[in-house]
Amino acid sequence: MSLKSTLVATIVAVALITLLFGAAISYWRALSKVEAEMQAAIAVGARVAANAVDDAEESADPSRRLHLLVGDFNGDRHVRALWQDSGGRTIAESVPAQPHRDIPDWFYDIFDQPERTVQVELPPVFDGLGKFMLQTDSRNEIGEVWDDIWNTLTILGLLCSLVLGCVYWLLNRALGPLDSLATALDAIYKSSDVPRMPEIGPAEFVQVYRGFNAMSERLQETEAKNRRLTEQLAAVQEEERADLARDLHDEIGPFLFSVDVDAASIAHSFDNGKTAEIPARVATIRESVGHMQRHVKELLGRLRSQALVDVGLLDAVDNLIEFWEARYPAVAFKVDAPDYSLGAAIDQAVFRIVQESLSNAMRHGRPTRVEIEIEDSDEGVLVEVRDDGHGFEGASAGVGSGFGIAGMRERVEALAGEFEVGPRTGAPGVVVRAWLPLRRTAGDEPRKRKQSVKRTTLNAQA
Structure with a gap:
């Protein structure tokens, strides 16, 4: 994995963790908000209904007044009104306002609150007409939470995309010299021609370029020195071979010829019956061999x-x-x-x-x-x-x-x-x-x- 990919992946991971942490905080705040809104809405609705039925004591038609009271809660965003008879059957029910945007069921399930029901005490004039109740309806409030979270996530998404785009561009610009440096190092590995990096750009990379160029110059000097040493070694070896050949020719050659002549003389003297000359020839041969042994020993000493x-x-x-x-x-x-x-x-x-x-x-x-x-x-x-x-x-x-x-x-x-x-x-x-x-x-x-x-x-x- 490249350094650029690692940095981008790290930034993305940090952004996701931040978003998750922010989502958790938003969840708890939204849950508290929905609960507080429901409590406030049903409290206000109960007071409004109580005041309305108190005014209805002078009404000649209590049943009609209850119908009107239920209708007053039509379009309410947080409370639904119910008029039920003594047997629990619904006589009339208000119609709450509908959210202006569809809410996913899974999101509604996350923030849904248990319904709160409040029974409004009716004056004696309403005796026998049943009971009047108010129930909370959190769908609209959850819809507001959905809108808030949707807008927030949209803004954060655009902001993160902009930040990631800027970071990626900056990384490309900042790490681009590393690609050039890697190419130069690969060229050194594949070829004896050592490139030179231009010492321009950020101060940090200028120092790296200077170190690379110094290394390249030293490498070239080392290679040139190695070539000179190789040439010198070959010349010295050739000179040593020539010296050895000259020593062998000048020192060993004449004595070998002398040994050959003396050996032939021994054979000739033996054939002619001149055996008295043989010991002298043998002594000469031994002297020549001794000289050659000493010289060979000296040569070995020079070689070792x-x-x-x-x-x-x-x-x-x-x-x-x-x-x-x-x-x-x-x-x-x-x-x-x-x-x-x-x-x-x-x-x-x-x-x-x-x-x-x-x-x-x-x-x-x-x-x-x-x-x-x-x-x-x-x-x-x-x-x-x-x-x-x-x-x-x-x-x-x-x-x-x-x-x-x-x-x-x-x-x-x-x-x-x-x-x-x-x-x-x-x-x-x-x-x-x-x-x-x-x-x-x-x-x-x-x-x-x-x-x-x-x-x-x-x-x-x-």
């Missing part, structure tokens, strides 16, 4: 960063450094990080920032020194990764660009943090800085704070 974080943030960062040291032995690394967990979400975010910063520095900056600093405080965690490489090419190339930097920024913003990347002040290279506020929830235990661990890895050339 969560497992590294599970062993501790500092150890996970050390594993990253070991990975890059194996490829760039001329680079010195310095780490200043807490030797305890900062929380699962913070650990994961810090690790990802360090991982991506190292990857960007080593692949694009060609540094000789990289410093990693993770500072924990009661307010939050500050992460800085500094290198002394070539930095950004040009004035601002690379600042805020690239899917890796965008991914770090979005990861930090998801935790209500702050992120920035740019050239170092007063020194060559790039600095990546992230601030992550701590979010404590009910049930979290305070972290056991320890001293930060400082580690410096220096190579022979550093």
Whole structure:
């Protein structure tokens, strides 16, 4: 049931209840009125008849006088006159006035009053002529009540119809904007095109329109952001696949070729009886297989960063450094990080920032020194990764660009943090800085704070 129908039905129900209550009051008032009119009418009629027969004492014809007295009550609206003999038979009876409008029998039955009969005392001159009586007749008075109620109901009916018409028109005008809003919401559900509601009309609806438009704008921004994230995710996945393919080709491929050559040499030496050369070839194969195992382990570590974080943030960062040291032995690394967990979400975010910063520095900056600093405080965690490489090419190339930097920024913003990347002040290279506020929830235990661990890895050339 619509809101409009509910409001109209409620108003109609209230109007009907009011009419019923008014009808009950009108009924009791009309009933009292009919009873009072009958009492007054028969009292007045009795006095009139008594005065008339008193004057008749001088009449020479009492019978004719009684006939005339009965005729005097013809057309009376409330009283009927009866002349009966001593045996109770009616000699003469007046004819009451008839209502000018037919009254329904059911209505007459509701207001009908028991007949009141009064016998008028006759003077001695009327002895032997019977008795004279007056009876009430409420039909005309009930007819007046019928007319009053009919007119009242007609006026109330017209008034209620006018009020309901005005209310319906006002509801259509007031609730019309809701239909437009419902249409707009349905359009959002069915299409990606978000409509904009005009901010006009009643003040209450203007506020609703503003909220709807703000929601629409935020929805559009969210959809655009999701599309960008999807594109970035696809690009990052493609970049990771390319890195894996390059690592496999550059690291695993040559050793597989070496194993194949050494295996063929073993077979050739065995066929030619040069068995003394076989142990050396076997040792070479084992060395190649060992190198491939270590490299595969490193690749798995890169793919399963969560497992590294599970062993501790500092150890996970050390594993990253070991990975890059194996490829760039001329680079010195310095780490200043807490030797305890900062929380699962913070650990994961810090690790990802360090991982991506190292990857960007080593692949694009060609540094000789990289410093990693993770500072924990009661307010939050500050992460800085500094290198002394070539930095950004040009004035601002690379600042805020690239899917890796965008991914770090979005990861930090998801935790209500702050992120920035740019050239170092007063020194060559790039600095990546992230601030992550701590979010404590009910049930979290305070972290056991320890001293930060400082580690410096220096190579022979550093």
